[in-house]
Amino acid sequence: QQQVKQSPQSLIVQKGGISIINCAYENTAFDYFPWYQQFPGKGPALLIAIRPDVSEKKEGRFTISFNKSAKQFSLHIMDSQPGDSATYFCAAREVGNEKLTFGTGTRLTIIP
Amino acid sequence: ETGVTQTPRHLVMGMTNKKSLKCEQHLGHNAMYWYKQSAKKPLELMFVYSLEERVENNSVPSRFSPECPNSSHLFLHLHTLQPEDSALYLCASSQEAPRADYGSPLHFGNGTRLTVT
Numbered sequence: 499q500q501q502v503k504q505s506p507q508s509l510i511v512q513k514g515g516i517s518i519i520n521c522a523y524e525n526t527a528f529d530y531f532p533w534y535q536q537f538p539g540k541g542p543a544l545l546i547a548i549r550p551d552v553s554e555k556k557e558g559r560f561t562i563s564f565n566k567s568a569k570q571f572s573l574h575i576m577d578s579q580p581g582d583s584a585t586y587f588c589a590a591r592e593v594g595n596e597k598l599t600f601g602t603g604t605r606l607t608i609i610p
Numbered sequence: 611e612t613g614v615t616q617t618p619r620h621l622v623m624g625m626t627n628k629k630s631l632k633c634e635q636h637l638g639h640n641a642m643y644w645y646k647q648s649a650k651k652p653l654e655l656m657f658v659y660s661l662e663e664r665v666e667n668n669s670v671p672s673r674f675s676p677e678c679p680n681s682s683h684l685f686l687h688l689h690t691l692q693p694e695d696s697a698l699y700l701c702a703s704s705q706e707a708p709r710a711d712y713g714s715p716l717h718f719g720n721g722t723r724l725t726v727t
Contacts, residue, residue, distance in 0.1 A: 507650070532715060541614070541700050541718030542653075587653065597666065598716060600653040 501525055502590050504601025511608055517575040519604045521588035524569065528590035532598070533562065533573050536585045545586070546573070578608045613637065616701050616719035623691065624727055631686040631722045633701030641706040642684040643716065644676060647698040659684065660706055691726045698723050 503522045511517045521531075532547035548555045548562040548571065555562045561574040575582055588601040614635045623629050635642060644656040658666035659678040673695075675687040684701055698721040705714040 502652070534716075534718075539720065541702070541720045542716075543718065544715040547715070597655055597658070598653075602650060602652050 501599045502588060502601045504588050504604060506604060507602065508605045509607070511575075511578045511606065513578060513580060513608055513610050515578050515608075517578045517582065517606055517608070518572055519586050519588070519606070520570065520572045521590075521601050522568075522570045523590050523599075525590070525592070525599075526569070527592045528599075529593045530591045531562070531564065531571050532589050532591075533560075534587040534589065534600075536587065536603075538584075542587055575606075578606075580608045580610060582606060583608050614701055614703055614717050614719035616699075616722050618722055619720065620723045620725075622725045622727060623688070625691060625693075627691075628687070628689040630688065631699055631701075631724075633684040633686075633719055635682055635684075635701075635703040635717070637703055637705075637717055639703035639705045639714070639717070640681055641704050642678060642681070643702040643704075644684065644686050645700040645702060645718075647700055647721065653700070657686075688724075691724075693726050696724055696726045 501524055505520050533545045534542035535545040536542040546557050546560050548564050550566045553564050559576045564571045585603045585605050587603045589598045591598045617632045641660045643658050646654040646656055656670045657676040673690050677685040700721045701719045702716040704716050
């Protein structure tokens with residue numbers, strides 16, 4: 499049973515556009531939601547994270563929107579650039595538990 | 611050296627071979643992890659070591675054997691693997707806090723690309 503469902507599997511966005519990746523979860527004990535960015539040949543790196551006491555968190559061009567009642571959260575990349583082309587993973591974690599549950603990943607390609 | 615270093619970067623082994631993956635973290639963290647990354651699947655947590663003690667073993671087959679001699683080093687010993695074990699194996703570390711806190715984010719190495727022939 500997949501606890502964090504991520505969509506789409508792949509996404510192509512024109513340079514300057516908005517990239518949107520969505521995740522949904524089932525476990526109501528999840529209380530921390532990070533996004534990781536992975537470039538080819540590299541390990542994932544933390545991009546941005548949110549806790550459910552806020553509905554939105556913004557860091558530069560990257561924004562997480564969180565809907566606790568719907569058990570959904572999404573990553574928005576504004577003014578998408580070719581350098582943003584990577585695979586993005588959402589994840590979720592329970593408080594006090596070392597284990598992160600990951601989504602299946604979204605391969606994002608930004609075209610000029 | 612900074613961050614999390616994994617060696618080797620690539621490994622090709624036959625099903626009867628024995629090999630080991632090595633991970634070293636230079637971040638002063640107290641927890642280390644092995645993840646398996648396969649195409650179109652979520653990252654799969656294999657093992658967690660917190661303060662050098664194994665706290666998680668996600669029903670991983672015994673042909674994978676972890677070792678954590680100290681808080682900076684983590685090994686994954688491999689023997690009699692199957693072709694379906696071919697994947698990217700990622701090591702990660704974090705600074706775990708007491709319960710009711712979130713600790714620090716996972717810091718991943720660049721992985722070992724394993725091919726079993």
